[in-house]
Amino acid sequence: MDLDSSTTATEFPLPPFTLAPLPHLSDYLPSLPSLPNPIDCIPFYHQSAGFYIASSDVILRHIVFDLSSSAPPSPLIAYHRAGPRRTVRFDPSAVRAAIVTCGGLCPGINTVIRELVVGLWEIYGVRQVFGVPSGYPGFYSADPVPLDPKMVDSWHKMGGTALTTSRGGFDLGKIVDAIERHGFNQVYCIGGDGTMRGAAKLYEEIRRRRLYVSLMGIPKTVDNDIGIIDRSFGFQTAVEMAQHAINAAHVEAESAVNGIGLVKLMGRSAGHIALHATLSSRDVDCCLIPENDFYLEGKGGLLEFLDQRLKKNGHAVLVVAEGAGQDMIPRTEAQKEMDESGNPVFLDVGAWLKTELKGWWEREHPDELFTVKYIDPTYMIRAVPANATDNLYCTLLAHSAIHGVMAGYTGFVSGPINGIYGYIPLEEVAVAKNLVDVKDHKWAWVRSVTNQPDFLQTNHP
Numbered sequence: 001m002d003l004d005s006s007t008t009a010t011e012f013p014l015p016p017f018t019l020a021p022l023p024h025l026s027d028y029l030p031s032l033p034s035l036p037n038p039i040d041c042i043p044f045y046h047q048s049a050g051f052y053i054a055s056s057d058v059i060l061r062h063i064v065f066d067l068s069s070s071a072p073p074s075p076l077i078a079y080h081r082a083g084p085r086r087t088v089r090f091d092p093s094a095v096r097a098a099i100v101t102c103g104g105l106c107p108g109i110n111t112v113i114r115e116l117v118v119g120l121w122e123i124y125g126v127r128q129v130f131g132v133p134s135g136y137p138g139f140y141s142a143d144p145v146p147l148d149p150k151m152v153d154s155w156h157k158m159g160g161t162a163l164t165t166s167r168g169g170f171d172l173g174k175i176v177d178a179i180e181r182h183g184f185n186q187v188y189c190i191g192g193d194g195t196m197r198g199a200a201k202l203y204e205e206i207r208r209r210r211l212y213v214s215l216m217g218i219p220k221t222v223d224n225d226i227g228i229i230d231r232s233f234g235f236q237t238a239v240e241m242a243q244h245a246i247n248a249a250h251v252e253a254e255s256a257v258n259g260i261g262l263v264k265l266m267g268r269s270a271g272h273i274a275l276h277a278t279l280s281s282r283d284v285d286c287c288l289i290p291e292n293d294f295y296l297e298g299k300g301g302l303l304e305f306l307d308q309r310l311k312k313n314g315h316a317v318l319v320v321a322e323g324a325g326q327d328m329i330p331r332t333e334a335q336k337e338m339d340e341s342g343n344p345v346f347l348d349v350g351a352w353l354k355t356e357l358k359g360w361w362e363r364e365h366p367d368e369l370f371t372v373k374y375i376d377p378t379y380m381i382r383a384v385p386a387n388a389t390d391n392l393y394c395t396l397l398a399h400s401a402i403h404g405v406m407a408g409y410t411g412f413v414s415g416p417i418n419g420i421y422g423y424i425p426l427e428e429v430a431v432a433k434n435l436v437d438v439k440d441h442k443w444a445w446v447r448s449v450t451n452q453p454d455f456l457q458t459n460h461p
């Protein structure tokens with residue numbers, strides 16, 4: 001079908017799609033109260049038509065279509081829109097909300113906590129909001145901390161998590177027992193992919209026990225490796241922070257004779273931070289990510305490429321995601337460690353690359369000057385407050401979460417889908433991985449900016 005020459009608007013029918021389920025407390029508690037939304041009584045709000053979101057308001061996950069294709073993209077899925085509902089299923093005076101943060105840090109966690117507290121308090125009139133210290137194990141091993149708007153007032157300006165976090169210690173029975181014991185009826189779990197897998201199990205157990213408890217997940221991952229949502233909060237702040245390291249590497253490399261600036265950035269299985277930092281910087285000569293294997297020696301290899309760059313420019317900047325090249329680094333049995341949550345502990349690809357580069361130069365150009373300056377900003381890109389964009393994102397995310405929970409939805413995650421906030425089943429998010437697609441335009445863009453090798457040659461040594 002040639003649409004180029006079309007001068008008039010052409011109509012196409014919407015392809016059929018499946019609406020993802022959105023679990024609700026009434027699925028297993030049929031006689032729940034149904035109350036008018038307390039927002040009705042806030043004197044400053046003058047609800048316009050369409051203010052309340054109905055269960056018929058949906059967002060399409062796929063918004064890019066090939067009109068010449070007879071087959072619709074499959075599977076075509078829609079999600080329920082996030083936002084306030086006309087009725088709520090909790091009496092605000094009876095709500096006891098718990099907030100927990102798990103896994104690694106990420107800019108914006110404190111903003112999400114702040115906005116959950118302030119949103120519950122100011123919009124819905126909830127007065128019992130608690131922080132669960134030290135991640136999932138804190139449910140059964142620590143006392144909940146009462147939170148109020150005054151206490152959290154400036155938390156959006158702080159990095160880290162004021163509640164403290166941890167890895168490991170997920171004991172399903174003990175956590176749900178503790179939720180019952182403390183009388184929590186709303187649970188907000190902020191965390192990464194592991195936290196979402198844990199939250200999906202908690203939701204299943206709560207449902208099995210038929211508890212009047214709504215539990216939801218707010219995805220947090222500096223690596224941006226959680227699927228379905230557009231991006232995770234704090235990611236943009238981390239990319240911005242990574243620029244400082246890349247700029248320093250560039251200055252060091254440029255100021256040396258045959259200088260290489262090497263920057264390692266976070267990203268266990270997904271190279272999004274490295275990729276975005278590369279695209280924003282434009283000083284990077286080569287970006288190495290876990291999704292795209294690379295090799296050092298021979299035709300089309302990294303060393304050949306760097307040799308050419310040094311000859312041409314006198315310096316080069318290399319960005320490597322921490323999960324890249326792990327299979328190439330020699331590792332003893334003792335180094336095959338896992339962290340408390342079962343995530344593999346990586347070896348330092350930056351330190352390994354630095355040694356390899358120095359060895360190569362000494363072998364190939366023993367009489368020429370050469371410098372590798374290795375910068376590993378590690379936690380400096382994530383242990384910072386969120387920037388303005390991420391703070392706004394965190395606020396909308398927290399408010400979307402509250403509206404959904406107050407309406408009685410449970411077992412869901414809130415997040416932006418194509419720019420619109422929606423509710424996604426927890427179990428879907430728990431298994432959806434967002435890796436860099438090295439076949440799509442974004443990776444092609446990196447390669448066009450850097451002109452780096454594709455590392456696809458099969459006949460290297």
Ligand SMILES: Nc1ncnc2c1ncn2[C@@H]1O[C@H](COP(=O)(O)OP(=O)(O)OP(=O)(O)O)[C@@H](O)[C@H]1O
Nearest residue numbers: 102103104167168170191192193194195197198341
């Ligand atoms: N499959 C799982 N089932 C139940 N709980 C899990 C599972 N995976 C991880 N968890 C628990 O979730 C919590 C956080 O997990 P993890 O340390 O992997 O961080 P994360 O949420 O993935 O965050 P990040 O990716 O940012 O580090 C831990 O308490 C861990 O025990």
Ligand SMILES: O=P(O)(O)OC[C@H]1O[C@](O)(CO)[C@@H](O)[C@@H]1O
Nearest residue numbers: 104105192222223266267268339
């Ligand atoms: O906080 P820890 O346990 O040192 O873990 C660091 C890891 O956490 C992350 O920031 C998020 O998963 C990774 O990029 C990094 O490898």
Ligand SMILES: [Mg+2]
Nearest residue numbers: 103192193194
């Ligand atoms: Mg994780």
